[in-house]
Amino acid sequence: MPADPKERTSAPEAARSEIGFSDAERKLKAYLTALWRLHPVMRAAISAPGQSPPRRVTFDGGYIRVPQTYADVQGCGVEPIFRAALAHVAAHLTFTRARWQIGTLKPLQIALVSLIEDARVEALAIREYPGLNRLWAPFHVAEPTGALVAEMLMARLARGLFDPAYRDQDPWVSKGRTMFFDRRLEWENAAISREIGTLLGNDLGQMRIQFNAKTYVVEPAYRDDNAGLWDWSDTPPQEMEDTDVVIESFRVRRTEDESEPHQRRRSQDNDTGAGVAARERPIDADAGVPVARYFEWDYVLGRKHADWTTIVEFEPRRASTVGLDRLLSEYADVENRIRKLIRSTRVARPMRIRRRPEGERLDLDSCIRAAIEYRGGITPDPRVYETSEMRDRDLAVLVLLDASESTKEFVRNTTTTVLSVERAATALLAHAMEGLGDPFAIHAFCSNGRQEVRYYRVKDFNQPYGAAAVERLAGLRGGLSTRIGAALRHAHSEIRGQQAHRRLVLVITDGEPADIDVTDSKYLVEDARKAVQELGHDGIDVFCVGLDGGGDSYLTRIFGRRNAVQIDRIASLPDKLPALYLRLTG
Amino acid sequence: MQLDAYLITDEPYYRAIGDEVSLFEMAYASRMPMMLKGPTGCGKTRFIEHMAWRLRRPLVTVACHEDMTASDLVGRFLLDPSGTVWHDGPLTLAVRHGAICYLDEIVEARQDTTVVIHPLTDDRRILPLEKRNELVRAHPDFQLVISYNPGYQSVLKDLKESTKQRFGGVEFRYPDPAVEAEIVSHEAGIDFGLAERLVKIGQRSRNLKGHGLDEGASTRMLIQAGRLIAKGVALPAACDVALVLPITDDADIRDALSQAIAACA
Structure with missing residues (x-):
């Protein structure tokens, strides 16, 4: 029965x-x-609508795209083809060290160089793992017969290079095999692929055999399309899903060349030039919605400025989670450990409580102690029972992320930004909280003067932590300043409505509070301190994780010595944060 | 002597990886408390058995667990028809009679339990038995050794700083492939080439640590697989029994591991 035409248009649905x-x-x-x-x-x-689904694996660095199904492979199970394909890509990632410049190579030569390179990396891989031979062999089905067209000859050559027992009388195939196997000792060197491939390409050209690069599909099916072997820098790049990652890192590099963000803020006080303002707004230009006004505490006057700050809520942009996933995969170990921790803390476990005056069972240790005391002439302790109790968790958490300009800086000696690490840490933490079943929200803030304290809702208390929330988290971008007091007051109003025994606001920040319209650095610190005190009055705990090595003084001032922790090695944040959380709430 | 049963008479096989044997001997000479760190099945227990044999000291081993109380180490009063009798725990036994006391997986024990070893591990070398109102001075031959596995413990379980700082440390890791193959070949009684293949498989499984496995296959597991092969089991089946099935319940990871083994052989 043919499916509904609507269903046939999209590959994943057809593959279901x-x-x-x-x-x-x-x-x-x-x-x-x-x-x-x-x-x-x-x-x-x-595949994009209207286009045929991709038929071969393609890779680019550590990013691999795999066809959802292989339509043109029959007669073998589904899994072996994927395993063979990925083992082949892995051989490339291991043995193909650098990308080639295309230079003056023709499409046919590119295809042949790639073919030789495929054979070379497979030969090296089989040297290390002989069992791979059994994995790949079933896909080499070319026969030494048939028409002399480029595609067929190339499939025969591929088989010839893979399988030394294969017999093929074709002079071109034989020549390729001799050239390849004669240089067995040089297989470690990728340059031979280019050399042999180019020569074979010339031969095929002289044989006047047609080659159509547009319809060419690499054979055997498990091999990749070889796009990852070449440097396509002078040709328009394929649209990658993670372009935003690339763009972001590019943008950060550019701003680093310019002046430091702090200096920039200072300079704007006396210079309100449009150029500076424009540079300060790389963040999304979507209009926000003003939702609340809060007072601000002026420590000099010793009183509040009523209705001083305006919270403007923005819908966070969604972005592809590829970059985030990649960063998270580096912390897979941590994620596992957290998952295990959660497994042991999630269930309300019965706790054995000993030395009770009444209880279900006799506590043997207490009995013995009592008997000893009795015989020793001391009045025995009457608490000789033990009981079990279920300990339940009742906790709501609001994670408040600092997304100011300074979070766009790179973590020392790495290519990741502070914000990326914050995001990864938050994602790990969110996993933990989701697993524990604690209600939680993730919000982020930055500010652009007192009239525009931007507030982003990545996840609210009543939303599930699903794909949409992760995309919003991945879409957070750094920019502007850190007016933390106003953000804390808004977080306060958010968490106040939660019915939980314990409520916690967890702030992750990397810099001193600052804003473009404030010159006194102490002013915002004192205001934030006031906001923390207000939260405390309502019985809401505030804890801060500082990512600034030198931030001890002001963080302690704002949050109190026991409620702030400094992390010097920012890269260790994803490791530390969930552990810290479990310790805070366990 | 009371602890004759704890003496090790035959030499336990141990292949030194570095200078840990001589270092430990020096540490014992000054009765320095030692900690052995390293992943499971890499030879910590075998090492301490070997050292106890070398130094001709009885070895009292206690496997720590999370319900262990201080009384389980120190001893307790038991009730008998005439009243209560004191029964020395393994630690007290070792302290009185001069054995090496080996606390295996110390972090598993609750932190309030581990503090009983504090007075034993500084220059006081005493064990107060508060319930008996007795102060046991350590026998001159007594030494305390603990082991722990830093990777596998959860973030919440860690030694107290004040406990940690009383010990000297010896770190264990899986040996280099050639050495590990030598060990596997000796212990399992298989030829070196086969042992090398097993070690290669073991290393592949260690790559999965943190990516589906909590810990890769240990040297001990490889030896078990080797023993099966020595009895005539085929390599894939032996690896299945000794490595793949015990190490994880996750079908996907098991499959990946079996396939990786197939690629190695």
Whole structure:
């Protein structure tokens, strides 16, 4: 029965009836990790409407896109083809060290160089793991017969290079095999692929055999489309899903070249030039909605400025989670540990409570103690029972992220920004909280003067932590300043409505409170301190994680010595944050 | 001597990786408390058995667990028809009679339990038995050794700083492939080439640590697999029994591991 035409348009839907890549993804990932220590980000490739679905794997650095299904492979199980394909990509990632410049190569030569390179990396991989031979061999089905067209000859050559027992009389195929196997000792060197491939390409050209690069599909099916082997810098790049990551890092690098954010704020006090303002607004230009006004505490006057700050809520942009996933995969170890911790703390466990004056059972230790005391002539302790009690968790948490300009700076010696680390840490923490079943919200803030304290709702208390929330988290961008007091007051009004025994606001910030319309650095610190005190009056705990090595003085001033912790190595934040959370709330 | 049963008479096989044997001997000479750190199945217990044999001291081993109380270490009064009798715990036994006391997986024990070792591990070397109103001075031969596995414990379980700082440390890790193959070949009684293949498989599984597995296959597991092979089991089946099935309940990871083993052989 033909399916509804609507359903046929999209690849994943069509594939739903059969087993596809997504079903096997976890297995395959573990397979690559075990054999090659690779932790690539893998995605099922989804075709744009109107286009045919991709037929081959494609990779770019550690990012692999895999067809959801292989339509043109029959006669073997589904999983072996994926495993063979990814083992092949892994061989590339391990043995193809640098990308080639295309230079003056023609499409046919590019295809042939890639083919030789495929054979070379597979030969090296089989040297290390002989069992891979059994994995790849079933896909080499080319026969030494048939028409002399480029595609067929190339499939025959591929088989010839893979399988030394294969017999093929074709002079071109034989030549390729001789050239390849003669240089067995140089297989470690990728340059031979280019050399042999170019020569074979010339031969094929002289044989006047047609080659159509547009319709060419790499054979055998498990091999990738070889896009990852070449440097396409002079050709328009393929649109990657994670372009925003690239763009973001580019943007950060650019702002670093300019003046320091702090200096910039100062300069704006006397210079209100439009150029500066424009530079300060790389953040989304979507209009926000003013939702609340709060007073601010002036420590000099010793009184409040009524209705001083305006909270403007913005819908956080959604972004692809590829970058976040990649960062998270680096912390897979931590995630596992957290998951285990959660498993042990999630259930309301019965706790054995000893030395009770009444209870279900006799406490043997207390009995013995009592008997000893009795015989020793001391009045025995009557508390000789033990009982069990269920300990329940009743807790609501609001995570408040600082998304100011300074979070766009790079973490020392790495290529990740402070904000990315914040995001990864928050994602890990959110996993933990979701697992524990604690109601939680994730909000972020930055400010642009007192009239525009921006507030982003990544996840609210009543929303589930699902794909949409992760996308919003991934979409957070750094910018503007840190007016923390106003944000805390808004967070206060948010968490106040939660019916929980314990309520906690967890602030993650990387810099001293500052804003463009404030010159006295102490002013915002004192205001934030006041806001923390107000939260305390309502029985809401506030805890701060500072990412600024030198921030001890003002963080202690705002949050109190016991409610602030400094993390010097920002890269360790994802490790520390959930642990800290569990300790705070456990 | 009371602890004859705890003496080790035959030499336990131990292949030194570095200078840990001589270092430990020096530490014992000054009766310095020692901690052995390292992943499971890498030879910590075998090492301490070997050292006890070398130093000709009885070895009292206590496997710590989270319900362990201080009384389980120190001893307790038991009730008998005539009243109560004191029964020395393993630690007290070792302290009185001069044994090496080995507390295995110390972090598993509750923190309030571990503090009983504090007076034993500084220059006082005493064990107060408060219930008996007795102060046991350590026998000159007594030494305390603890082991722990830093990776596998959760973030919340850690030694107290005040406990940690009383010990000298020896770190254990899985040995280099060649050495590990030598160990596997010796212990399992298989030839070196086969042992090398097992070690290669073991290393692949260690790559999965933190990515589906909490810990890769230990040297102990490889030896078990080797023993099965020595009895005539085929390599894939032996690895399945000794490595893949015990290490995880996760079907996906098990599958990945089996496939990785297939690729290695």
